[in-house]
Amino acid sequence: MSQVPGKKRGSQLARDIRRHRSVYLLLLFPLTYYIIFKYIPIFNGQIAFKEYMALDGVLGSQWVGLKHFKTFTNSYYFIELLRNTLMYSVGKLLFSLPLAIILSITIYECNKPTLRKMVQTLAYLPHFLSWVIMYGILLALLAPGDGIINDIIKLFGGKPLDFLTNTNAFPWIVIFSDAWKEMGWGAIIFIAALMGIDPSLFEAALVEGASSWQRVRYITLPSIRPVIIIVVLLRLGTILDAGFNQIFMLYSTPVLSVADIIDTWVYRQGLLEFQFGLATAVGLFKGFIGMFLILGSNRLVRRFGGNPLF
Amino acid sequence: MVMKQQNKQSRYRRVGTTSVAIKPGKSDHVFNLVVDLFLIVLLVIIAVPLWSTITLSFRPNDYIGNNLQGMFLAPWEWSFSAYKALLGNQGFLLAFKNSFLILTGGVVTALLLTIPLAYVLSIPTLPGRKYLSLLVVIPYVFNVGMIPTYLLVTNIGLIDHLAAIFLPGAISTYNCLIMRSFFEGLPSELKESARIDGASEIQVLVRIILPLSKAIIMTIGLFYGVSFWNDFFHAMLYLNSNHLQPLPILLRNILMASGMNEYVEVSAFGDAPIAAIKAASVFMSAIPMIIAYPFIQKYFTKGTLLGSVKG
Numbered sequence: 263m264s265q266v267p268g269k270k271r272g273s274q275l276a277r278d279i280r281r282h283r284s285v286y287l288l289l290l291f292p293l294t295y296y297i298i299f300k301y302i303p304i305f306n307g308q309i310a311f312k313e314y315m316a317l318d319g320v321l322g323s324q325w326v327g328l329k330h331f332k333t334f335t336n337s338y339y340f341i342e343l344l345r346n347t348l349m350y351s352v353g354k355l356l357f358s359l360p361l362a363i364i365l366s367i368t369i370y371e372c373n374k375p376t377l378r379k380m381v382q383t384l385a386y387l388p389h390f391l392s393w394v395i396m397y398g399i400l401l402a403l404l405a406p407g408d409g410i411i412n413d414i415i416k417l418f419g420g421k422p423l424d425f426l427t428n429t430n431a432f433p434w435i436v437i438f439s440d441a442w443k444e445m446g447w448g449a450i451i452f453i454a455a456l457m458g459i460d461p462s463l464f465e466a467a468l469v470e471g472a473s474s475w476q477r478v479r480y481i482t483l484p485s486i487r488p489v490i491i492i493v494v495l496l497r498l499g500t501i502l503d504a505g506f507n508q509i510f511m512l513y514s515t516p517v518l519s520v521a522d523i524i525d526t527w528v529y530r531q532g533l534l535e536f537q538f539g540l541a542t543a544v545g546l547f548k549g550f551i552g553m554f555l556i557l558g559s560n561r562l563v564r565r566f567g568g569n570p571l572f
Numbered sequence: 573m574v575m576k577q578q579n580k581q582s583r584y585r586r587v588g589t590t591s592v593a594i595k596p597g598k599s600d601h602v603f604n605l606v607v608d609l610f611l612i613v614l615l616v617i618i619a620v621p622l623w624s625t626i627t628l629s630f631r632p633n634d635y636i637g638n639n640l641q642g643m644f645l646a647p648w649e650w651s652f653s654a655y656k657a658l659l660g661n662q663g664f665l666l667a668f669k670n671s672f673l674i675l676t677g678g679v680v681t682a683l684l685l686t687i688p689l690a691y692v693l694s695i696p697t698l699p700g701r702k703y704l705s706l707l708v709v710i711p712y713v714f715n716v717g718m719i720p721t722y723l724l725v726t727n728i729g730l731i732d733h734l735a736a737i738f739l740p741g742a743i744s745t746y747n748c749l750i751m752r753s754f755f756e757g758l759p760s761e762l763k764e765s766a767r768i769d770g771a772s773e774i775q776v777l778v779r780i781i782l783p784l785s786k787a788i789i790m791t792i793g794l795f796y797g798v799s800f801w802n803d804f805f806h807a808m809l810y811l812n813s814n815h816l817q818p819l820p821i822l823l824r825n826i827l828m829a830s831g832m833n834e835y836v837e838v839s840a841f842g843d844a845p846i847a848a849i850k851a852a853s854v855f856m857s858a859i860p861m862i863i864a865y866p867f868i869q870k871y872f873t874k875g876t877l878l879g880s881v882k883g
Contacts, residue, residue, distance in 0.1 A: 275699065282699065284772035285692055292689035292743065293707075299724070299740055300711035306720035320723065365614065368607045381611045384618050386869060390861045392802030394820045398827050398854030402625045402639065408847065410624050413640035442618065474603035507805060511824075525718075532719040533809065545717020553714045572709045572749060 310543035330543035339527065347523040350436055350504035355497050358441040358448055363490065365445060366452035367482055371474070385446025393507040400426075400439060400512070427516040436521075440508060448493075455489040456482065492568040499559030502552050524548050629654055629851035633844065653844040654852035664822065664853070670734065671801060671819040675860075678738030678800035679793050685743050686792065690751035691777050696760075712745035725810055736810035737818070738800050747792045754788040755781060791871040794864060801860060823857050826850055 305320070310330055312323040334340055365385065372378045388396075403410050406424035415422055425431040463481050472480070506525040513521035524544060532541030560570040620643075627643050630650035635642065658664045692698065693705060721740055730736040758781065766776050782789070804820035811817060827850055844852075 279699065282695070282697075282773060284774045285695070285698065288688040288692050288774060288777070289704075292685050292692075295685055295743055296707065296711070298728070299721075299742070302724050303720035304711060304714070304716050306723045307716040309720070309723070319727075364610070368610050371603075371607050372611055373604060374608060377608060377611055377615075381615055383869070384615060387862070387865060388618070390798050390802075390865060390868070391858055392804065392820055394802075394804050394824050394827070395854050395858050398823065398850060399621050399625050401827060402628050402847075402851055402854075403621050408639050410620070410639050410643070413638045417640070442621070446618075473599040475599060510805070528717060528719065533722065538719055538723070542717065542719040545719055549715045549717055556713050572705065572712075 307542060307546055309539050310546045312539055314538040314542075326539070330540045331547065333540060334544050334547065339522070342519065343522060343524050343527050346520060347502055347504045349433065350509070350523060351497075351501045353433070353437045354440050354505070355494070355501075357437050358445050359490075359494065359497075361441055361445050362448035363452055363486075366449040366456060366486075367478060369449065369453060370456045370482070371478070382446070385449065387446070388443040389447035391443070393511045396439060396443060396508070397511040400435070404435065426512060427514055429517050429520045432512075432517040432520055436505075436508060436512060439512075440505060451493060452486055452489060455486045459485045488567055491566050492563050495559045495563050495566070495568075496570075499556040500552070501555060502548050625851045625854055629848055629855050631845055631848040631851075635845075639847075651844075651848075654848035655856075657844045657849060658852055658856060664856075666815060667817055667819045667822040668856075670816055674734050674737045674803075674818055675797055675801050677734065678742070679797045681735075681738060682742045682744075682747075682796040682800075683789065683793055686748050686751060686796075687782075687789070688777070689743065690748045691755055691781060692773075693748070693752045694755035695773065696756075708745060708748065722809060731810055732812050732816060734811075734816060737803055737806045740806065741799060741803075744796070744799075747795055751788055751792055754785065758784055787871055790867070794868045794871070797864070798861065798868075819857050823853050826853050 309320055309323060311325055311327060312320075313326050313329075314320070314323045318324075365381075369378055369381060372381075391399075401409070404412070404425040406412060406422055409425075411425070412422040423431065425435050459482070463485075464477060467477050467481055502524065504523040504525070506523070506529075509521055509523055509526050510529070513526065525548075528541045528545050528548075531537045531544070560572070563570045624639060624643050627645060627650075628639060630645075630647075630652070631642055631654070632649065632651035633653060635645070637645075689708070693701070693708065695701070698704070725731065725736050725740060730739065762780050762784075763776055766780055771779070802820060803818075804824055807818050807821050811821070829846070
């Protein structure tokens with residue numbers, strides 16, 4: 263008697279496997295890829311606990327326990343790196359999120375189709391440009407000798423400024439240039455949400471004599487509030503990513519104290535100074551905190567009615 | 573009539589033109605003015621940096637004004653000397669070719685790997701689907717950073733191969749999961765009837781899923797394309813030989829060059845002004861993105877990429 267359900271389950275499994283035989287063929291290359299390019303790096307992560315020697319390889323190197331982690335947390339740059347990383351990621355969030363929201367609402371409210379189309383087309387474009395190209399554009403704008411901004415400063419009798427090597431100006435350049443590049447792209451999600459608002463709400467507001475300002479305040483903004491919350495939560499999940507490519511292209515020795523973030527530091531320690539163990543330890547430290555942030559933010563997103571990817 | 577008007581307006585509802593006949597108040601005019609003004613200011617802020625780079629690239633050799641004045645230079649006074657110099661330069665053409673090889677090789681590899689995985693993940697009756705999802709998501713959630721991947725690429729001998737640029741990023745978990753949600757959203761009756769008729773999963777994928785998925789494949793392919801075309805970091809890490817350098821690396825070297833320099837022989841670009849050469853190479857590097865852009869825009873505004881959040 264007791265064997266029957268078991269047997270049935272077994273044959274069910276066998277049937278499932280037979281039925282999905284071609285599935286294994288489909289998975290052959292992607293899974294091989296995953297094991298080589300995604301799981302071997304995780305395995306290589308063990309050198310965070312080792313004194314890595316290229317000749318001994320990952321497995322042969324000596325274990326040193328938490329030495330690299332202690333070196334990092336006890337060093338003076340630990341606080342500086344953490345501060346800069348958070349300064350940029352939080353600064354970008356605080357600056358470009360309201361901009362993206364305002365942009366989406368103005369695009370939605372604009373009753374001039376040509377203007378709306380022009381803004382939409384031009385605002386999304388910079389997202390597709392690399393930070394190398396962005397650096398070229400910023401040079402034409404900010405260069406100390408012949409940049410447009412300095413031309414304007416000189417026009418009004420001011421003193422030209424080398425923005426990219428000035429510690430006071432640099433953080434603003436990073437935050438502004440990121441907003442310039444990504445604001446339009448960030449607005450798309452809110453525009454999609456605005457499209458979903460029931461038009462009868464606006465008609466009712468019109469009949470009741472609500473002004474345009476009141477419409478935005480009491481209908482538009484509350485309607486996209488859940489999406490705003492979800493976007494903020496998803497961004498909080500990756501708060502330790504301050505934008506490696508951007509900082510890497512823009513920074514230089516004079517501004518290192520305000521420009522260096524965890525990722526750029528890991529790059530320099532690991533690939534320029536060959537401190538593989540220490541650099542991996544810092545990368546692992548960041549990955550570990552990042553994991554809890556992503557899982558936490560995903561859980562909250564789900565609670566707020568969002569639909570996270572996993 | 574009213575219905576027709578509402579249908580026409582339904583995408584961008586225009587409250588002021590609905591059937592309700594109410595005169596707009598004074599505050600509405602102010603509101604519309606503020607909205608238009610904001611968008612115009614924004615348009616200028618986005619356009620000026622782009623325009624300044626473009627005009628700089630067309631700067632004549634004997635131009636004496638500054639960059640600000642250069643922005644208002646009449647198009648018939650523009651000079652193509654910087655572009656002539658770039659297109660006549662072997663190194664630049666080679667870099668363009670390398671970038672193109674990385675782009676095409678990368679997109680084809682990435683799609684061939686991503687599509688089957690995304691499809692298998694979308695089969696609801698798949699035994700062990702949960703574990704497969706976990707396997708895919710773990711490396712995405714726990715990111716070990718750049719050094720362990722660098723060691724891998726070094727150890728498997730990919731250094732100085734163009735494939736080193738796109739292989740580490742050939743499956744983006746994010747792109748894969750977006751594609752999976754799209755496949756899951758396709759009507760299940762089609763897939764089921766094909767399976768009942770005895771079609772294998774490969775046949776279902778090729779005959780039924782793929783023809784219905786052009787939009788998502790285009791979108792994801794273009795996302796991959798943008799990331800491979802724009803990549804300079806992996807090229808910097810993994811390519812040592814000069815003849816393998818892709819465009820972003822050459823562009824970076826040209827931009828970092830200040831007159832006499834250690835990276836690039838700027839003199840190799842003839843007599844065009846260095847600033848114009850820099851701006852022209854910026855513009856040339858962006859051209860494929862600018863050409864592809866209208867096609868991308870058609871898809872991404874539909875919201876296919878918004879898989880993470882329901883609007």
